Amino acid sequence: MKTLKVAMLGFGNAGQAFAEILLDKHETIKNTYGTDVRVTVIATGSRGCMVNPEGLDLSDALRAVREDGRFAYDHPDYWEDVYADSHCAGEPASVVLAREADYDVLLEMTPLQIFTGQPAITHLKTALERGKHAITANKGPIAWAFRELRDLAAEKGVKFYYETTVMDGTPIFNLVDETLRLCKVTEVHGILNTTTNFVLEELAKGIPYDEVMEEGRRRGFVEADPSMDIDGWDASAKLTALLNVLMGADITPMDVDREGIAEITEDDIRAALSRGNVIKLICHGKFEDAPEGGNAAERRVVATVKPVEVPKEQLLANIDGTSSVVSITTDLMGKLSIVEHNPEILQTGYGIFSDLLRLIVNL
Numbered sequence: 419m420k421t422l423k424v425a426m427l428g429f430g431n432a433g434q435a436f437a438e439i440l441l442d443k444h445e446t447i448k449n450t451y452g453t454d455v456r457v458t459v460i461a462t463g464s465r466g467c468m469v470n471p472e473g474l475d476l477s478d479a480l481r482a483v484r485e486d487g488r489f490a491y492d493h494p495d496y497w498e499d500v501y502a503d504s505h506c507a508g509e510p511a512s513v514v515l516a517r518e519a520d521y522d523v524l525l526e527m528t529p530l531q532i533f534t535g536q537p538a539i540t541h542l543k544t545a546l547e548r549g550k551h552a553i554t555a556n557k558g559p560i561a562w563a564f565r566e567l568r569d570l571a572a573e574k575g576v577k578f579y580y581e582t583t584v585m586d587g588t589p590i591f592n593l594v595d596e597t598l599r600l601c602k603v604t605e606v607h608g609i610l611n612t613t614t615n616f617v618l619e620e621l622a623k624g625i626p627y628d629e630v631m632e633e634g635r636r637r638g639f640v641e642a643d644p645s646m647d648i649d650g651w652d653a654s655a656k657l658t659a660l661l662n663v664l665m666g667a668d669i670t671p672m673d674v675d676r677e678g679i680a681e682i683t684e685d686d687i688r689a690a691l692s693r694g695n696v697i698k699l700i701c702h703g704k705f706e707d708a709p710e711g712g713n714a715a716e717r718r719v720v721a722t723v724k725p726v727e728v729p730k731e732q733l734l735a736n737i738d739g740t741s742s743v744v745s746i747t748t749d750l751m752g753k754l755s756i757v758e759h760n761p762e763i764l765q766t767g768y769g770i771f772s773d774l775l776r777l778i779v780n781l
């Protein structure tokens with residue numbers, strides 16, 4: 419029986435959903451893959467950190483965070499930051515643990531910092547530099563530093579997976595890597611932001627903007643500050659991640675030609691409907707047209723996020739509510755679309771879990 423030690427940075431919605439699946443499937447993984455998966459590190463931002471090189475009690479960790487709101491200071495596995503007063507003072511505990519703790523694979527599940535990708539990039543680089551495998555649910559690193567992280571993983575001979583970063587556990591990167599071997603992706607379309615999809619749909623029903631936002635907040639689709647969604651930043655980060663991985667784009671969210679939905683009025687929506695169209699916030703990436711006599715292989719990828727009128731009968735027009743879609747155009751398999759229907763947090767947990775299984779299978 420092999421042992422695989424896991425460090426979890428972040429133990430919020432995604433981390434807890436992953437932990438529940440791991441608890442449920444632990445014996446099956448042992449029986450099917452001959453691997454005993456043990457969580458040796460759990461780091462949070464404000465609820466303490468737990469470390470045990472032999473393996474933590476995951477059920478107890480879930481209970482502590484849910485019932486007590488944090489890990490107990492007097493728990494034998496509670497981690498004291500011995501570096502707090504040393505030359506490393508000021509360094510987040512998560513970075514110290516990524517550098518010092520005993521683990522084989524690091525799971526990055528801390529909150530997205532959309533304009534820098536940090537500190538998640540540092541977490542992943544620290545793990546990869548140590549020759550540890552890494553999995554991220556956080557799209558920041560894929561939007562800001564994909565090439566560097568991928569190359570570092572290759573140099574160190576370790577695995578780096580990121581399926582959950584776009585559309586949760588829906589297999590997109592996996593599909594292209596494992597199933598569509600040697601297919602070249604030439605274009606990507608998608609609807610990737612739930613909030614804007616919901617807002618546009620409700621506006622189309624004639625509900626005023628303020629009421630839509632209030633209802634969205636009540637149902638948890640709309641953040642207290644919705645600008646990251648409404649202004650298209652979240653969609654841009656997801657599109658960037660897709661294009662960096664699938665088309666080798668090497669861009670950041672700043673390179674996306676971005677227009678949000680703040681300027682869309684009820685009149686615009688009604689006018690579109692009268693033409694048989696609906697307005698959707700469409701993410702799109704393609705290679706720029708080759709300059710005459712230029713080298714087609716050197717074409718840049720151009721990325722746009724903007725509201726577009728889509729004919730009602732098309733697939734993209736019928737992606738409702740919290741569902742999302744990615745369509746990829748390829749040289750050998752034409753155009754393929756994959757829809758995620760109204761995901762829950764389970765699908766996020768599964769995305770991380772599926773990357774862990776992919777790692778186990780490929781070790």
Ligand SMILES: NC(=O)c1ccc[n+]([C@@H]2O[C@H](COP(=O)([O-])OP(=O)(O)OC[C@H]3O[C@@H](n4cnc5c(N)ncnc54)[C@H](OP(=O)(O)O)[C@@H]3O)[C@@H](O)[C@H]2O)c1
Binds near residue numbers: 428465555582
């Ligand atoms: N939720 C989803 O459906 C979903 C889907 C796909 C991808 N993702 C991505 O997955 C990541 C986690 O999402 P989430 O929904 O789980 O967020 P969340 O519920 O806010 O949880 C974030 C976790 O990270 C911890 N944390 C914050 N700063 C940290 C640091 N420096 N070091 C270690 N831990 C730190 C938080 O601790 P405290 O609570 O103590 O601050 C919390 O445990 C995000 O990048 C998100 O974009 C989420």
